[in-house]
Amino acid sequence: MESLSKNLWNYKFSHIYVEKDALNYDISHDIISRFKKSILIEIEHYKDVFCRKNQNFILQKKIPKLILAVKKDNFIYPGSKMCDDFGNDNFYYTSLVMNCIYDCEYCYLQGMYPSGNIVIFVNIEDTIEKVKQILKNKSIYLCVSYDTDLMAIENITGFLHKWIETANKYKNLKIEIRTKSADFEYIKDIQSLDNVILAWTLSPDKIIKEFEKNTPSLNKRLKSICDAIDKGWKVRICFDPILYVKDWEVLYKQCIEKTFEIIGKRKVYQVSSGVFRISKDYLKIMNKLREDSKILAYPFQCNNGVCSYNTKHINKMMNFIKNEVKKYVPLKDIYLQ
Numbered sequence: 109m110e111s112l113s114k115n116l117w118n119y120k121f122s123h124i125y126v127e128k129d130a131l132n133y134d135i136s137h138d139i140i141s142r143f144k145k146s147i148l149i150e151i152e153h154y155k156d157v158f159c160r161k162n163q164n165f166i167l168q169k170k171i172p173k174l175i176l177a178v179k180k181d182n183f184i185y186p187g188s189k190m191c192d193d194f195g196n197d198n199f200y201y202t203s204l205v206m207n208c209i210y211d212c213e214y215c216y217l218q219g220m221y222p223s224g225n226i227v228i229f230v231n232i233e234d235t236i237e238k239v240k241q242i243l244k245n246k247s248i249y250l251c252v253s254y255d256t257d258l259m260a261i262e263n264i265t266g267f268l269h270k271w272i273e274t275a276n277k278y279k280n281l282k283i284e285i286r287t288k289s290a291d292f293e294y295i296k297d298i299q300s301l302d303n304v305i306l307a308w309t310l311s312p313d314k315i316i317k318e319f320e321k322n323t324p325s326l327n328k329r330l331k332s333i334c335d336a337i338d339k340g341w342k343v344r345i346c347f348d349p350i351l352y353v354k355d356w357e358v359l360y361k362q363c364i365e366k367t368f369e370i371i372g373k374r375k376v377y378q379v380s381s382g383v384f385r386i387s388k389d390y391l392k393i394m395n396k397l398r399e400d401s402k403i404l405a406y407p408f409q410c411n412n413g414v415c416s417y418n419t420k421h422i423n424k425m426m427n428f429i430k431n432e433v434k435k436y437v438p439l440k441d442i443y444l445q
């Protein structure tokens with residue numbers, strides 16, 4: 109299947125909602141001009157559309173609308189306890205795009221946002237300015253591609269170019285760019301940097317087909333990974349989330365074997381892995397939205413507001429993954445959640 113992001117220009121975003129303030133930014137006009145067939149609607153505030161009551165997230169994911177907005181606050185957030193900081197101090201993340209062009213059945217965004225439409229905050233410069241202020245006093249580990257997949261829409265936003273340009277100027281800024289895309293080509297013109305990590309999430313093909321709708325195949329993601337390593341980028345591989353499905357051992361073993369067979373002698377920076385885990389509140393919403401979901405029907409155990417498999421299953425799954433990955437990567441470079 110062709111990458112969805114390549115086809116976006118042709119058939120996505122029947123409507124583009126744009127805040128009046130957002131019209132003051134060149135990037136808004138650039139984006140609008142690329143979607144000539146879209147109906148343009150001016151709005152006062154993105155929340156007037158994005159936060160309306162009684163929206164159907166699942167339906168909107170099928171035919172998402174685009175919203176262009178100006179971010180006024182909450183430019184950066186402290187990292188979540190459900191995400192690994194990889195031993196870095198001052199872990200933060202940014203959310204310049206809300207929602208994702210992919211449609212993973214287990215995605216926490218379904219529980220977090222009231223809408224499946226995509227919001228792009230066009231004033232990235234304000235977030236970068238905020239980051240620069242913090243960098244005056246301390247180093248930062250910043251994940252820029254949470255709550256979305258920035259690489260998959262780089263051809264629309266150009267945000268990765270801006271983040272990498274910033275990392276090039278500020279050596280006490282370390283950036284992680286997480287993706288499931290096969291779109292490394294969008295940044296292949298950029299010189300690799302030591303303080304930027306490209307983190308690819310990988311899953312077995314069966315899981316991709318069943319639960320990661322619209323995402324590229326494992327082979328395509330691996331091709332992007334190989335291209336990135338060949339260009340000198342640090343690549344983190346994330347087998348995450350590991351899902352407790354029928355034959356999970358066979359599926360993940362094959363996935364790990366295939367991954368390292370294709371990567372061959374190239375050096376992987378780190379490998380991380382974790383089982384499916386999610387906030388209790390989000391899971392409640394997701395269960396209502398996807399009553400027929402097999403992966404969400406597991407009798408999860410919840411501790412301190414976080415739900416996951418029972419401890420016996422978690423230990424078994426993480427030990428299994430660790431033992432498979434350590435055949436290819438030194439233990440010191442393997443991080444388990």
Ligand code: SF4
Pocket residue numbers: 208209210211212214215216217255256257288
């Ligand atoms: S790629 Fe990530 S952010 Fe996008 S739908 Fe899947 S889980 Fe959610």
